[in-house]
Amino acid sequence: MKAIVVGSGIGGLxxxxxxxxxxxxxxxxxxNAMPGGKLGLLQMGxxxxxxxxxxxxxxxxxxxxxxxxxxxxxxxFEYVKCNxxxxxxxxxxxxxxxxADKDVxxxxxxxxxxxxxxxxxxxxxxxxxxxxxxxxxxLERSLHKVSSYLDPAILKAILAIPGLGIFSxxxxxxxxxxxxxxxxxxxxxxxxxNGSDPYRAPGILNIIPHLEFGxxxxxxxxxxxSITTSLVELAKRKGIVFHLNSTVxxxxxxxxxxxxxxxxxxxxxxxxxxxxxxxxxxxxxxVKTVTPPKRVMSQEPSSSAMIFYWGIxxxxxxLDLHNIFFSDRYKEEFQMIFEGxxxxxxxxxxxxxxxxxxxxxxxxxxxxxFVMVNVPSNRGQDWEKIRKEIRSNVIKKLxxxxxxxxxxxxxxxxxxxxxxxxxxxxxxxxxxxxxxxxDRMAAFFRHPNFSKVKGLYxxxxxxxxxxxxxxxxxxxxxxxxxxxxxxxxxx
Numbered sequence: 418m419k420a421i422v423v424g425s426g427i428g429g430l431x432x433x434x435x436x437x438x439x440x441x442x443x444x445x446x447x448x449n450a451m452p453g454g455k456l457g458l459l460q461m462g463x464x465x466x467x468x469x470x471x472x473x474x475x476x477x478x479x480x481x482x483x484x485x486x487x488x489x490x491x492x493x494f495e496y497v498k499c500n501x502x503x504x505x506x507x508x509x510x511x512x513x514x515x516x517a518d519k520d521v522x523x524x525x526x527x528x529x530x531x532x533x534x535x536x537x538x539x540x541x542x543x544x545x546x547x548x549x550x551x552x553x554x555x556l557e558r559s560l561h562k563v564s565s566y567l568d569p570a571i572l573k574a575i576l577a578i579p580g581l582g583i584f585s586x587x588x589x590x591x592x593x594x595x596x597x598x599x600x601x602x603x604x605x606x607x608x609x610x611n612g613s614d615p616y617r618a619p620g621i622l623n624i625i626p627h628l629e630f631g632x633x634x635x636x637x638x639x640x641x642x643s644i645t646t647s648l649v650e651l652a653k654r655k656g657i658v659f660h661l662n663s664t665v666x667x668x669x670x671x672x673x674x675x676x677x678x679x680x681x682x683x684x685x686x687x688x689x690x691x692x693x694x695x696x697x698x699x700x701x702x703x704v705k706t707v708t709p710p711k712r713v714m715s716q717e718p719s720s721s722a723m724i725f726y727w728g729i730x731x732x733x734x735x736l737d738l739h740n741i742f743f744s745d746r747y748k749e750e751f752q753m754i755f756e757g758x759x760x761x762x763x764x765x766x767x768x769x770x771x772x773x774x775x776x777x778x779x780x781x782x783x784x785x786x787f788v789m790v791n792v793p794s795n796r797g798q799d800w801e802k803i804r805k806e807i808r809s810n811v812i813k814k815l816x817x818x819x820x821x822x823x824x825x826x827x828x829x830x831x832x833x834x835x836x837x838x839x840x841x842x843x844x845x846x847x848x849x850x851x852x853x854x855x856d857r858m859a860a861f862f863r864h865p866n867f868s869k870v871k872g873l874y875x876x877x878x879x880x881x882x883x884x885x886x887x888x889x890x891x892x893x894x895x896x897x898x899x900x901x902x903x904x905x906x907x908x
Contacts, residue, residue, distance in 0.1 A: 424693030426454025431893035453645035590620035612719025718848035728829030794846030851879025
């Protein structure tokens with residue numbers, strides 16, 4: 418059996434390895450010069466940057482790919498567990514470091530915010546409860562196969578729905594259970610992990626904190642891009658063939674069955690095709706003869722990002738690996754992103770500093786700053802103008818908070834905006850996570866991992882179960898399971 422994987426993002430790489438382990442001959446086609454999709458690499462002078470995802474949770478899904486390939490992940494890929502989840506900064510000067518240890522975190526909250534930490538601990542327990550009831554049902558299997566609903570685990574999850582917050586919003590649940598507005602804001606932030614609005618997204622998304630506090634946050638010893646490099650090297654050792662700088666122009670469909678692909682230069686036959694491209698461009702450009710599902714194509718896109726890569730000639734002891742500088746107008750910020758399609762002048766700022774762990778990522782007494790602001794997806798806005806405005810507002814805000822002239826410290830600089838993200842990753846409108854989850858039924862509205870076309874499967878952040886590294890890895894696991902079952906049925 419011959420399989421082709423279109424796109425080498427994390428979902429595509431995982432798909433290739435799972436198909437190879439199942440006995441397929443596998444080839445991967447990637448339009449860029451480097452594999453990895455959003456999980457890329459940028460080198461500027463003596464500064465190294467991971468270009469995309471910076472949060473690493475659920476590393477066992479990466480380790481599983483090595484295991485099914487007959488190798489030990491620890492021989493090729495190493496990571497450390499983080500003691501701190503994030504440092505939070507507020508405009509009023511309040512600083513709140515969030516320890517990964519729940520007891521230490523409780524002590525910090527009691528000391529800094531002067532409130533009883535019990536509601537926070539209960540909220541984290543509630544997050545664990547949601548995870549325990551839903552992860553095997555909603556995250557690790559297809560929601561679009563009738564067979565899924567015949568499993569007893571589904572029934573248990575359905576019975577638990579009233580306590581999962583699916584009929585409420587994330588913000589409403591956080592406000593209901595937490596006893597300080599700053600804690601509410603911190604936990605509202607988790608909606609941004611899949612590019613959504615906490616004031617509209619369902620309360621079931623409060624599953625996300627458990628990934629950090631229950632399972633843990635981690636970081637690869639050689640940076641996030643080493644996830645890509647280690648998987649690519651594994652794939653090559655197993656005989657998977659990569660075609661870089663090779664843009665797929667069409668997935669060939671004959672009599673409602675895939676037969677191969679066309680690139681700019683030639684055609685390649687295949688029995689099975691896994692598409693790691695964003696679902697909207699995939700239907701628009703790759704399978705034009707197939708009618709796409711209307712609901713999927715009309716879904717609200719997730720947020721995008723304005724990212725600045727700054728080489729900073731100074732070390733900041735108050736910064737950690739992950740840092741958030743909050744806006745005072747949080748609700749308005751999301752309204753402007755999703756309704757106004759614009760950016761507030763006091764944005765929430767995320768700073769990732771990988772050199773806190775990977776010392777080689779920045780020169781001595783310097784830091785590599787990945788500075789991100791959530792923005793709307795591309796709808797034809799003047800991004801050059803917006804970028805300059807955001808840059809100015811970010812520098813002003815950080816300079817005030819850190820009591821340092823940040824502009825004077827920038828030694829190297831580059832950026833990503835929604836247009837560049839769309840160009841480089843084929844993400845519709847530069848949306849980072851495909852569709853948003855600003856609807857209580859959003860999980861069921863995502864495109865399934867299979868299609869109406871025999872032999873065609875979809876993986877990645879724009880399809881079920883969603884965006885982010887763990888969910889993209891799970892999309893490959895779900896799709897591979899379906900494909901293998903389909904193969905047995907047809908053989």
